[in-house]
Amino acid sequence: MMAKNRKLQKVLTVSLIATFGMGLLAGCNGGKAPASKEEKVLRIGVLSGGYDDSYFRQQYTDIYEFTNQNIKIEIVPAIDQSQYRYNDGTEEYVQPDYLESMKKIMTGSNPVDIVVSDTSTLKQLIQENLLKQLDPLMQEDKFETTDFVPAVIDGIRDLGDNQIYALSPSFSSSALFYNKKMFTDANIDFPTDKMTWDEVFNLARRLTKGEGKDRVYGFSFNRYRGSDPYWDMQTYVSALQMKTFDDKAETMTVNTPQWVKIWETMSKLSKDKIIPDNASLEMDSGENWNAISSDLFLSGKVAMTIGESYYVNEIADANDNAAKIKNYTPIDWDVVTIPVHPEKPDIGGNIWLNNTFSINSSAPNAETAWDFLKFINSEEWAKLKSRGSYEMVARKSFIQPKQGQTYNIQAFYLLKPLPPSNPKDDKMMMEKPGLYSITNSGRSSFQEVIDNKKTPEEALKDWETKGNKMLQEIKNNPKTQFQEDGTPFVPEVSGAARAG
Template structure:
């Protein structure tokens, strides 16, 4: 399973602005001497859009070589982690890009340079970083810091104050449970049809019981298959409770179900904007990231004056709901790309200069102008918050170390697709009233385990297949050449 996410581009105008002002910055060895820095990243163009243009404007004497990970494409049965290890060992980038699991493993294996002494020596400003980031990285690093992230992704629970006031319902609070959020949503009226009514909650984009249930389950640190052991774990009391909760909110009619809303009448971008139920004041609560705020700004530009009057204006945010057993953590706060310095780096000083820059004030000030398109910078003081809303909702919770998809790449290649189809079918029977949740989970436990076992057997059989004539000839030729 490919764990790298395609990064968002930052505004080219911001890079141009830095290029115009960068030459006046103070000097150091990274600026004064011609050096080469090898940086591991998804691919070259996106690296320069995201980081390289700005860094090169400030440090023109650093020649950056992007070590692209695009060539890492595991075949069925291949170990993705081994391919990544081999790639890093072969390419030896100075800066490595890691997900949280690889960061922890690389730190434990001595493959990363500890940053604690560099942070202390340079008096690197740690106070301005998003709360919890360094603690998270230190915990993953076994007590030391081996990497930094330039941005983070997060979501919040948005709520429409006017709808809550109209129906005399108290506002949502930080760190509610998912059950509390659902009960709050169910207090809104359900009369009316389609766009002529209000909804208590918009949660995701699917009306599928399986999709809603697994979204809730993931937030509660649950997985329905153990990738490491290759065992199904869906037939449990925990999953039964989760799907009961999901079925309850679907049947309550308090949930805005995206798939049930017709898009036929939407002809223009203006129609699309007004078709958003929270934007147009029809939904009391929704879980979303910063992109909603970008849409709202666009709506205020694109829409006609009479349509602008229908836009939501009195709104705020609280943290997403949490697992009561772990109320300080959320699976919706993530540091996806952690940058560390290779312990074998040819130029540790320049590598550290790069890390300081992309996690520092100047980069955060510029990149914060585009946060609405994706992630937030890790310097929270640069959040654009003119209306004094509760932006702390995005960073008040710590990232949950639980990974619902851990070792999914070890499962048979077609498992995810095939099991998803089977789960959708079984749980649709529950929605229709023709099966119970107990029946569906028992069936999925059996079916899913059968898919895993059959896939493992097929892979083992494939490995034991005798070599074809062409393979044998190739092997003989190789042996002959080595003699």
């Protein structure tokens, strides 16, 4: 009898899945049955992958395959990461060229139908006319984008000169979390959306209090102990798209009034201990670790911090388990947008379109590819995936506060994403790996400002001089890299690598 019941339960479960799947399919195809039952292979090109593509399939393709039994999906990585798992160190690591590798699987003898990429690669593929414009297909099928988050759809339009060459079913985002009680206790109004960085920093000064281990900081660029003001500064300057050196990587560009102002602002916040640093937040040897001890916001060490959208769940979990956490009081919190710069009031540095889906202009199965894109960007798909917590779905109708909470959820999608990096810059960084050391070399100069050994002007001039020497070394030999002290060296190429 039990075996019979289990068999019946299994049949019912499969039936429910099938019913659900057909509902999705009907919703995505306007209730029409698929035009053909011909067996087809839909090939999806991704930037990187390898031995296990189960996560990608669970996220994007399993349901489509289930509801389209005649279609088999193949995942084709532009860069097969499996090759690096077995490198024993005898071969030199060569930074892969993702763009060129993607173009190969798009233009070869068996081209992929769909391209999944980041915005930087997407922009270059658009410029090289390698992708199919989606606007005509959307108009023909009356595929509306009015429900899409502006940060997503406008960001995509910007990449295509106001035309759409891709769709993204989800996105990642951050916002400014704040402790409401700290503001109320200090008799300070809560922050609001689209405040400038200077306005937020002024609030942080008013909220900072205490000394030593009891100090409460007004603001932190992230919620983790171990903050570094120099690297935190990258979040502050990202929307300004500040350059460290010129487009040819020949001359430093940091000795400017704008860089001086940035270093003045950031160094003063650090020196005045408005933001935390490594030394001020080291845990005592006798301090017991618990689930919130390394979290500055949950442990009450900062009044405002930048956090990802999934941080909402971590706060809720801590509050729900407050009775189990020693010396923890549930936090009353809310969020507003990431601060902005006055010259770019609608752009935030913490919105990412991680996976954009496009159709290869040479796709053998372009019609099926479009059907798949409609499917994963449909209302039905968004409704299903909105239960997840890591990324947010692109359709506003299905972006709701988690677990019955109430907070300013639009803060996560009010701003537009940063313009993507220039693929030419990415390629240059790949061909000249020593360039990564140029940015790192500024850290010691910035520390001298914090230590009151130099003014921002003096430190930036020193960084300029040091950086120009490093750039010259790289110009003489593009393979030049640098040690911690700035000493140049050229990595030896192993015999195996030379033979290859």
